Amino acid sequence: MKIKSADVVVTSPGRNFVSLRLETEDGVVGWGDATLNGRELAVVSYLRDHVNPLLIGRDAGPIEDTWQYLYRGAYWRRGPVTMAAVAAVDTALWDIKAKYANMPLYELLGGRSRRGLLSYGHASGGDLPQLFDSIDQHLDEGFRAVRIQTGVPGLGPVYGVAGDPGDQGPDGSAGVAPRPSEELWDTRAYLRHLPAVFEAVRAKYGPELLLLHDGHHRMTPTQAAQLGKRLEPYDLFWLEDCTPAENQEGLRLVRAHTTTPLALGETFNTIWDYKTLISEHLIDYVRSAVTHTGGITAMRKLVDFAAMHQIKAGMHGPTDVSPIGMAAALHLGLAIHNFGIQEFMPHSERTLTVFRTSYRFEDGLLHPGDRPGLGVELDLEAAAAFPYEAAYLPVNRLALDGTVHDW
Ligand code: EZ4
Ligand code: CO
Numbered sequence: 001m002k003i004k005s006a007d008v009v010v011t012s013p014g015r016n017f018v019s020l021r022l023e024t025e026d027g028v029v030g031w032g033d034a035t036l037n038g039r040e041l042a043v044v045s046y047l048r049d050h051v052n053p054l055l056i057g058r059d060a061g062p063i064e065d066t067w068q069y070l071y072r073g074a075y076w077r078r079g080p081v082t083m084a085a086v087a088a089v090d091t092a093l094w095d096i097k098a099k100y101a102n103m104p105l106y107e108l109l110g111g112r113s114r115r116g117l118l119s120y121g122h123a124s125g126g127d128l129p130q131l132f133d134s135i136d137q138h139l140d141e142g143f144r145a146v147r148i149q150t151g152v153p154g155l156g157p158v159y160g161v162a163g164d165p166g167d168q169g170p171d172g173s174a175g176v177a178p179r180p181s182e183e184l185w186d187t188r189a190y191l192r193h194l195p196a197v198f199e200a201v202r203a204k205y206g207p208e209l210l211l212l213h214d215g216h217h218r219m220t221p222t223q224a225a226q227l228g229k230r231l232e233p234y235d236l237f238w239l240e241d242c243t244p245a246e247n248q249e250g251l252r253l254v255r256a257h258t259t260t261p262l263a264l265g266e267t268f269n270t271i272w273d274y275k276t277l278i279s280e281h282l283i284d285y286v287r288s289a290v291t292h293t294g295g296i297t298a299m300r301k302l303v304d305f306a307a308m309h310q311i312k313a314g315m316h317g318p319t320d321v322s323p324i325g326m327a328a329a330l331h332l333g334l335a336i337h338n339f340g341i342q343e344f345m346p347h348s349e350r351t352l353t354v355f356r357t358s359y360r361f362e363d364g365l366l367h368p369g370d371r372p373g374l375g376v377e378l379d380l381e382a383a384a385a386f387p388y389e390a391a392y393l394p395v396n397r398l399a400l401d402g403t404v405h406d407w
Helices: 040-055 063-073 080-101 128-141 187-205 221-234 250-257 271-279 295-307 323-335 349-354 380-384
Strands: 003-011 017-024 029-033 117-125 145-150 182-185 210-214 238-240 262-264 355-357 360-362 365-367 376-378 395-398
Touching (some): 003 040, 003 380, 017 080, 029 080, 040 080, 080 295, 117 128, 117 323, 128 145, 128 187, 145 187, 187 221, 221 238, 221 250, 271 295, 323 355, 323 376, 349 380
Parallel strands (some): 117 145, 182 395, 210 238, 238 262
Antiparallel strands (some): 003 017, 017 029, 117 365, 355 376, 360 365
8 A cells, every 4th residue: 555645735714724635556545634833834845845755655554664764764853843744644644544444543543442532622701701601601512621711800812712813813803914913911910810710610610510721831830839729729620731841840849839730731742842741740631732743653652651650641622733633632532541631622614614524522522433544534625715824823922021921
């Protein structure tokens, strides 16, 4: 089963997605997600100019060998662009292999370990009444777990929530932003505000509902330790990305001061980024996406390493991971033992006219579906109607003096 063609598809049905399409000589097609939000075209070039020419004529069968060939063969290690490109190839090869086997991918990964994947949605509101409406809506849809984000008084929009870039310019107008929008931030105001939000949510919804929160890399280890302690009475499922954790050792301080469970790693791209965090059990959940971490081959190794330290998978699942990347997470999550929870932001109707998915959300659980392979097919004709649109994530500045801060 030699690879006959390798093509990159860029489409923007509301936001940009980069997909890799591999086809074998006998006509089996595999899909991989290579979407890197805000830096999409760098991955397109990496694939088109440097990887795809190496794949033509190559056997689609030896996936581990191809992974090593692309990772070690580049000489230059790691990095989000490289690892998103490697992920797309790896995922497409697994899709092909499962289609050859005529099995849904999770069967090839060892078969199911659970009925479906516990998932959490994003409940957000500028103030408490809006937040409650959003939580109620998620409960109506069947979610048993919600991520709670609110606006901080005096600071404008709900932070850390990447909207649909096609719908928001820097001034709130429709159209594509030529530059990243800018937001304002004050960590002390946030730390004062957040515990009261969780107190109100617990008081209204009781002890059962699973509550999560994303700190979006904005605190120092000292501040994160303070917040973790203050949130302990509200029994969080996790506090995510409390610090910019390139400084892995910084989590020792957070861990020493709070028992609030910690999740981390959506911006990481290899197992090495977690070496101290996992081996010292400084976190409870790994947040990587298959899309950004070198594919299913690499993600499996990461979750197996995590399992040795009772750390579970809580894979990143925002709308900037395409339905192909989402399906990859679902098949892997269904098969592994140390699954924790799956983030699930449903894609727009428009996106789903391009990506035909077979996964479904039912009774609070996600199911990858039983089609052979990943179960997602990209409709090339539909994709062609939505050309690339330049779009960026926002940039963040301190309200006090305008210093650039983590977004
Ligand atoms: O801001 O995926 O947990 N989810 C998140 C996301 C990220 C975006 C960045 O591209 O933090 O909403
Ligand atoms: Co996050």
